[in-house]
Amino acid sequence: MTLTALGIPRRMLTFTLDGAETRVPEDTTILDACRAAGTDVPALCHGDSLAPRSTCRLCVVEVEGSPALVPACSRRAEPGMEVRTATERVRHSRRTVLELLASSVDLSTTPGVAGWIEEYGADPDRFGPVAARLDAEPRVDNDLFVRDHGKCILCRRCVDVCGDQGQHTFAITVSGRGHDARVTVEHDAPLTDSACVYCGNCLDVCPTGALSSRSEFDGRVAGTWDESVQTRTNTVCGYCGVGCGLTLHVQDNGIVKVTAPQDDPVTRGNLCIKGRFGYQHVQNRG
Structure with missing residues (x-):
């Protein structure tokens, strides 16, 4: 010890x-x-x-x-x-990195990036329309979460939390090389045919929104998703006796997403499928 x-x-x-x-x-x-x-x-x-x-x-x-x-x-x-x-050397490096990232992937749902681009005077458009932008369609193959490769910067945080630094499921990895590199499951199959247990812990660590809950994805497509009006309430999951901490994201008097506090002494930011996605019964008003 x-x-x-x-x-x-x-x-x-x-x-x-x-x-x-x-x-x-x-x-x-x-x-x-x-x-x-x-x-x-x-x-x-x-x-x-x-x-x-x-x-x-x-x-x-x-x-x-x-x-x-x-x-x-x-x-x-x-x-x-x-x-x-x-220093100017540091600022130049950060400016270039921001330009390369923003010209190759969609960073529109990445928190803080717009402010950094302004702060460092980055100009992603200077590479022109021939820049190697990844315009991949989101993969919607289940009812719980969505994979949008067009927003992925290959940081591998999802791979780590699915592997030996979190869930130990090892359902996802990076396949391919260079511009063809992608975060995928075995044989690039649908998520429903993989080893994924739908804990959703990869959603919490994704910095760009390349992985998002289905509720958030559908809300953004419909134009109804508005984080500025959402409230957050910390509570405890009631499915079992472990006592995992939850953060309920509420909009228009309904739960739209569940996350886990990173500083929770029980979960350390991790949840199971029930804790993260099993909240519909709370707001069943039928």
Whole structure:
């Protein structure tokens, strides 16, 4: 058992963040240190409950002595390290990454991206109409959730949470290479013919909306989905005695989606099919 598991505090270390002396516990990533200090560093592939993959490269920063920019989500802070998060070199890298991503996939349902594009002066249209944009039709093959490859940035967070960092179902993986790479199930079959158990945990970790609940997808298509008016209420699932925490998303006096709080001590952001999708009986007014 580790010291942190026993609750023994970690030692503190000191490093320089944008010219200011910063103290953080050992083993803290630069990204977590930035967020604790109130420094905004964009990131898409980072998930609090998942090991960092350093895939999207939006969170890169300059570290004194390093010839290349380093991903803040996976690089640990070290004593005496000097980190700069907003140099022109960093801004140019983030601007280019945003342009490449936004020109190749649909980021319209990705939280925060519109503000980052404006902040860094990114121009996704500068690559022209011949840019290799993935215009794939959403795959609607079941009643619970939808796969929209046209919004997928291949961050692999869904693969991780379905695999050894979450559900241990291993129903999905990345197949193909280069522009043909896709998140798929075995033999690229319909989801109903795969090993998927419909826990929906992949929905919560998807940063772009490439995976969404059927209720959200249908609401967006109909033009009725409006997160700005939705309320969120934390409660406990009543299907069994485990006591999983739920967050009910309510719009027009009806539950439209269920998610799991990442800081819930029981679920750590994970749910089963009943907890996530079995809410219709709550609002059955017949």
